[in-house]
């Protein structure tokens with residue numbers, strides 16, 4: 298299975314988003330590089346609105362992810378509750 | 387009771403797809419005259435997927451927020467003399483190459499997507515291209531604003547757009563986009579959205595920008611990552627375009643494959659400039675070019691092509707050559723620029739001893755064997771007061787426009803050289819990839835504006851090289867070019883730092 302990945306700017310909001318991703322996808326690897334955080338795993342990675350809201354302690358729109366997003370790899374599927382990245386092969 | 391909030395899917399449908407109209411009294415084909423001539427067959431535009439489902443109102447909301455954050459940082463950088471916080475004054479030269487070589491491509495992308503978006507019959511594709519066109523305009527603007535601070539303190543930033551149109555090595559990025567923009571709309575998307583944005587720009591905007599942060603350049607990392615936050619959307623457009631074209635009709639597969647082969651090669655050549663920025667121009671190093679290539683090209687690109695195999699798409703042609711090149715290109719490129727350092731609008735230098743050691747460590751199979759001896763020789767010559775510059779103008783590749791400087795990958799001491807004759811004229815190339823691209827579309831590439839040919843034909847002023855640099859390129863000769871050592875940039879830096 299190929300790896301999907303997402304990279305976020307290393308800032309105060311991303312910290313919570315990364316925590317949420319780690320909770321929802323226990324198999325991810327998180328790499329801290331200057332000014333950025335790269336998260337990857339095999340197969341599929343999901344960002345869930347509810348988990349991020351829990352961590353942030355406020356409402357959070359899944360599209361707010363765009364503010365901190367640097368890059369991603371994988372087929373994107375997004376709705377109001379989650380964004381997922383996956384490969385078919 | 388308050389009206390129920392629409393979910394994203396419904397909102398997207400109402401605010402994009404629903405705004406389209408049928409052509410009742412005009413001929414649809416005349417409204418979209420470029421849609422068919424490339425041979426691409428679209429049977430159903432409604433199958434176009436935009437996974438982010440961004441609508442215009444949300445787009446403005448988030449873009450405004452990004453801009454506010456970005457400009458707050460630009461202000462802070464200017465107010466706090468941010469230019470004195472960079473790791474080493476040599477670093478500014480990477481920015482000069484960025485502003486003259488890359489920022490104008492953002493503008494070309496803006497124009498390209500405005501034009502291309504207009505040409506599609508499907509409203510989903512039109513809207514995605516429209517947003518991207520606006521994004522790309524934002525990118526060039528924010529880059530110019532960020533660099534305007536450096537322009538006050540360093541040489542070489544003053545005439546970036548003029549230089550982009552004329553200077554010899556800048557025709558490499560310029561001609562890349564000219565080539566894409568003069569293609570049909572579907573080829574443009576495969577070239578820029580898919581090949582360039584999905585795979586290749588990551589190598590510039592991700593590890594290089596992380597490198598900018600590591601070198602104390604807050605303004606650049608901030609505009610870089612702010613631009614990248616749009617890029618995730620552009621990449622997704624690129625992937626969706628490919629899937630859409632391949633699913634629409636099986637006849638599209640070979641056409642798309644040919645474009646992928648062409649544009650991955652063109653892109654790989656273009657990134658030669660980025661390879662030397664990473665390995666040689668960033669004083670504090672995050673990762674080597676080779677490492678970045680492995681993560682973003684081999685691993686990410688590999689996953690992508692495995693995914694696309696179900697459509698009958700294979701990895702781009704010349705993949706074996708490309709794999710070997712990651713060990714060599716940055717060294718060959720920086721050596722070229724060092725040896726033509728009297729004709730560049732940025733400074734060049736010999737890597738320090740620690741940097742040479744770092745390169746030896748990162749490139750154990752090639753650096754000590756092929757490249758370190760050159761630098762040791764250059765060091766010796768410089769110490770004897772014999773800093774050399776290559777005399778004479780280089781032969782340019784008639785496709786990528788890079789001087790013939792790449793070697794055969796199986797014999798790195800042998801310069802690679804290909805040629806072909808078309809209508810009684812001989813044309814020269816750096817590689818099989820560039821040769822094949824020319825041969826597939828000779829009528830396009832015989833029109834290339836090759837800077838060296840233009841100089842020799844007397845179209846760039848002269849007669850001397852210095853006249854061309856000063857009058858035609860508008861370089862401040864003696865300040866913008868030559869070695870970092872002894873440059874006005876270096877003198878100013880030393881005075882800020884209180885070094886004699």
Ligand SMILES: [Fe+2]
Pocket residue numbers: 492495521522525613
């Ligand atoms: Fe851009």
Ligand SMILES: [Fe+2]
Pocket residue numbers: 495522583616617620
């Ligand atoms: Fe872009």
Ligand SMILES: [Zn+2]
Pocket residue numbers: 655783784785786787788815816817820
């Ligand atoms: Zn070439």
